[in-house]
Amino acid sequence: MIEVIPIGGFSEIGRNCVIVKYKDEAVMLDLGLHMENYIRLTEDEDVPFKIPLSTLVREKAVPDLLSVKEDFKAVKAICVSHAHLDHVGAIPFYTSKIKVPVHGTDFTIEVLKALLKDKKQSLKSDLISHKENSKFKISKNLSVEFISVTHSTPQTVIIVVHTPEGCVVYANDFKLDNAPIMGSKPNYKAMQELKNVKGLILDSLYALDPRKTPSESIAREMMRDVLLGVSSNNQNIVVTTFSSHIVRLKTIVELAESLKRKPVFVGRSLSKYLDAAKNAGIINFEKRADFVRFGSKLEDYFKKVKNTEDKLFIVTGHQGEPKAVLSRLTKNNLFPFNYEDLVLFCCKIIPNEDNFRNRSVLESKLKSKKVRIFTDLHVSGHACREDHREFIKIINPEKVIPTHGEVPMLIAQKELCLELGYKEKDVHILKNFSRVYL
Ligand SMILES: [Zn+2]
Structure with a gap:
């Protein structure tokens, strides 16, 4: 049985972090900052001074790993999806606790190195960079696949955690840009080839927006x-x-x-x-x-x-x-x-x-x-409702776990899933720490 343990970013926007566990092996996906809460403490995202971890946890600026000690012990690797601070920015504050390798694409790892340097921190474990669309083993039963996708920062990936009982897809954050200016289109082929998808953890920031995000x-x-x-x-x-x-x-x-x-x-x-x-x-x-x-x-x-x-x-x-x-x-x-x-x-x-x-x-x-x-010379890096519809159909998961959103956004995502034929029990609106078994 696969367990999904939400740590941060569920029923809130920011400090993205989730653990996917199979037996006694687990992988952590993202470890980000809650930007609003963090900047409230620091007044700037780029402040070099160190804030005690206990303060950051108390003020909900970072995911609370201290409350999931047993699950954290099972973590064999941390995989980060992209370079945004709400996905990687908490790592420099957890360096004393992280003893496992951190995997990401080249750009994400370069940004992470710079963040660690800024905070005068270093990891005791390895920072390992991978090309997009690569697959690697992290423990006896778990392997991870990085599938390239478009977003507002380079080399963003959808992370697939493969287990002997099926896989879990983590798509947080992404958009489906079919005319990207740099890099390639989302790797639809790799997405279509995924088999036995037990669960999809899905970015829901714009689930309330009934449109397709422009390129x-x-x-x-x-x-x-x-x-x-x-x-x-x-x-x-x-x-x-x-x-x-x-x-x-x-x-x-x-x-x-x-x-x-x-x-x-x-x-x-x-x-x-x-x-x-x-x-x-x-x-x-x-x-x-x-x-x-x-x-x-x-x-x-x-x-x-x-x-x-x-x-x-x-x-x-x-x-x-x-x-x-x-x-x-x-x-x-x-x-x-x-x-x-x-x-x-x-x-x-x-x-x-x-x-x-x-x-x-x-x-x-x-x-x-x-x-x-x-003002507003901008298009978003996040998928909207009509992208979500396409994406869910491509991935075809058994269950959907909306994330990266406040409760109304998660509910909108659920409504879309019901419209697509999912049953109530197969779409999980979670709060942090309310685990689900797939
Ligand atoms: Zn992002």
Whole structure:
């Protein structure tokens, strides 16, 4: 019998973590941060100082592994699905407890190395990188398969845990992008070939959205439409987006080059993810762009640079984070904003109170400088309801376990499953620690 033990991310958004156990062998899938709770403690996702693990657990910023000691002992390996902090960001805080190898794709492992370095931590066990679409053994009875899929950060995989009694599929996070700008389409063939799928643990963030998530190529057209279609001669251009969204950064660099502007990346987080992309052999912008890696060097850089109008600045701070670069540029006249300069937000506001407040403060400061603001140049990296429908049919699991969502999203996922012919008892709406047997 296979056990699925939810640790984090069930009936909540963030700190994704689940254990799949067969007899006395188990694999842990993801070990992420709850970003909202974490940033509340630190005020910034990139703070280097160390917070005690007990505080992080108490404040629900990391999955509570201390409450599942027996199951944790059975864990033979940790497999991470992709590089987002809500999937890997708790690992640096658990280094003293992790004694098993951590497996991920090349980019994910490079990001993880950078996160560990930031926190001045190291793992006692191995960090093992794999190509997408590879399969490897982790213990006597368990093997793991990484199936490539599209998302908003490179080399994201669906993780399949194979046991002698069938397999469990972990699809958290993903979208079905059939026209990706970088990397390949989701590996539908490998998904279709899966046999005896006992359970599907399924991303439900947009289960309430009755549509198909548009391709990233649509986001590229939205950005192209603004950058190449709006007059920007002799104006400054500042663009902000997610630091881990490497393909979007590539689009922005290409559009800057079309405008004959030099791209300038400003901010520590952008440099960190771009270094990981370079080390993983995905893309290297070093010959094509300038980098201002540290906020403390900002003032020096802008003093040195004569013509900001022949550059295109790519900066951190799309959610209006007070310590990030874009907010800092609006303070003390650090950046020479002029009338009708362009500021592009290639993101959407991640809905929580802090973000809405921070963005409102930032946008009113920008408005006071009379710049032109373009918001929501973005498409999501998460599947919506009509993608879920396709995906469930392809995987054809016996049972579905919705995750990565609050209760209404999980219930929406369940309603879709019922519509597809599943019985009530085969769709499990779980809370953390409420295990299920497959
Ligand atoms: Zn993600």
